[in-house]
Amino acid sequence: MVIVMNPNATGDQIKKVIVRVHNAGLRTHVVEGESRTIIGIIGDKKAIMALPIEALEGVEKAVTISSSYKLVSRDFKPTPSVVDVDGVKIGNGSLIVMGGPCAVESRDQLMEAAQIVKAGGAQFLRGGAYKPRTSPYAFQGLEEEGLSYLAEARAATGLKIVTEVTEVAAVELVASYADMLQIGARNMQNFHLLKAVGRTGKPVLLKRGLSATIDEWLHAAEYIVNEGNYNVVLCERGIRTYEEYTRNTLDLSAVGALKHLSHLPVIVDPSHGTGKWHLVRPMSMAAVAAGADGLMIEVHPNPAEALSDGPQSLNPGNYMALMHDVQRLAEFLKNEVR
Structure with missing residues (x-):
């Protein structure tokens, strides 16, 4: 799953989302984009689905990645990497x-x-x-x-x-x-x-x-x-x-x-x-x-x-x-x- 933060999400809000994910026994990969931060979640699917992601402050949306290669996919990062x-x-x-x-x-x-x-x-x-x-x-x-x-x-x-x-x-x-x-x-x-x-x-x-x-x-x-x-x-x-x-x-x-x-x-x-x-x-x-x-x-x-x-x-x-x-x-x- 990918968490897309709001463009105006604060650093504190981003940190709280990451801590919440880690407390659920999951790992994160964070990408700082030009306009927003994207947080990839890796771990047990049941634990991921149990998280109230979109209710967390500063979160714009949560997107499920269907491919098994998640971090290199366009779903995780829609814009080209440099x-x-x-x-x-x-x-x-x-x-x-x-x-x-x-x-x-x-x-x-x-x-x-x-x-x-x-x-x-x-x-x-x-x-x-x-x-x-x-x-x-x-x-x-x-x-x-x-x-x-x-x-x-x-x-x-x-x-x-x-x-x-x-x-x-x-x-x-x-x-x-x-x-x-x-x-x-x-x-x-x-x-x-x-x-x-x-x-x-x-x-x-x-x-x-x-x-x-x-x-x-x-x-x-x-x-x-x-x-x-x-x-x-x-x-x-x-x-x-x-x-x-x-x-x-x-x-x-x-x-x-x-x-x-x-x-x-x-x-x-x-x-x-x-x-x-x-x-x-x-x-x-x-x-x-x-x-x-x-x-x-x-x-x-x-x-x-x-x-x-x-x-x-x-x-x-x-x-x-x-x-x-x-x-x-x-x-x-x-x-x-x-």
């Missing part, structure tokens, strides 16, 4: 771009990639220090050494850092370096990991699982938000289907569906979504047109020598051309759509 990553806002109507190599391979490679990403106008540097790979013989990442290179690149360029964390034991270490923690597709339903990143309070980028439904994806986000961390951004990166030409099937309909079902920002990763560098530009343009809040693009100084995902990585020239096109499209849509 996730602030150390000054860079995702979901405020601007298009943000996260660019960089799939894996941090060396200091020189990452610093060169960071300068390219910065020059193109992106706001985030992406790069994996920990790499969960299908084959145990594939490059697994530089781990903390890679994290230190990411921090050095941030200091040199001002780009924010988003990087993947793959296990609970590494959460504290990765969080000490990163501005945003990424949960990869293979870990979307690693519930212990979701809870752990939720407790950090750091912004989280949650990628869709390899074969996950939208419902399962939103429930995964609920695990993070249920720990009190509302700074979650969803990332569509393609799902596994019977199609063999592309690496995955990029589900751009998910952008519209998520905007309808949830208040969380949504970005798209066309690099993993297609697995082919020449499809990254058209799918990026389509994602922007579909209403995505951002893009995650793999960029490598020399894709032919990449230790991970070279075929889907853009070289510097292709990246610059893509950024020019998506920025023009984003500006056009912003001016045309009222």
Whole structure:
């Protein structure tokens, strides 16, 4: 259930409602909106229904949430959320771009990639220090050494850092370096990991699982938000289907569906979504047109020598051309759509 407070409800009235709910053995999640406060109630349904919510002073109405993912739903928060990553806002109507190599391979490679990403106008540097790979013989990442290179690149360029964390034991270490923690597709339903990143309070980028439904994806986000961390951004990166030409099937309909079902920002990763560098530009343009809040693009100084995902990585020239096109499209849509 969601309690919607009156626009003129006082702080004391809000506090009394929260205390009343807690005294009934229930938990609350409070969201301060622009015009009113919303209080989400979680716990036993019978205890919730027994509360005289609408009789409490300062309460405008009580709304029952039918979906089992409550905190990330539009019923809980009708207006879109904006996730602030150390000054860079995702979901405020601007298009943000996260660019960089799939894996941090060396200091020189990452610093060169960071300068390219910065020059193109992106706001985030992406790069994996920990790499969960299908084959145990594939490059697994530089781990903390890679994290230190990411921090050095941030200091040199001002780009924010988003990087993947793959296990609970590494959460504290990765969080000490990163501005945003990424949960990869293979870990979307690693519930212990979701809870752990939720407790950090750091912004989280949650990628869709390899074969996950939208419902399962939103429930995964609920695990993070249920720990009190509302700074979650969803990332569509393609799902596994019977199609063999592309690496995955990029589900751009998910952008519209998520905007309808949830208040969380949504970005798209066309690099993993297609697995082919020449499809990254058209799918990026389509994602922007579909209403995505951002893009995650793999960029490598020399894709032919990449230790991970070279075929889907853009070289510097292709990246610059893509950024020019998506920025023009984003500006056009912003001016045309009222």
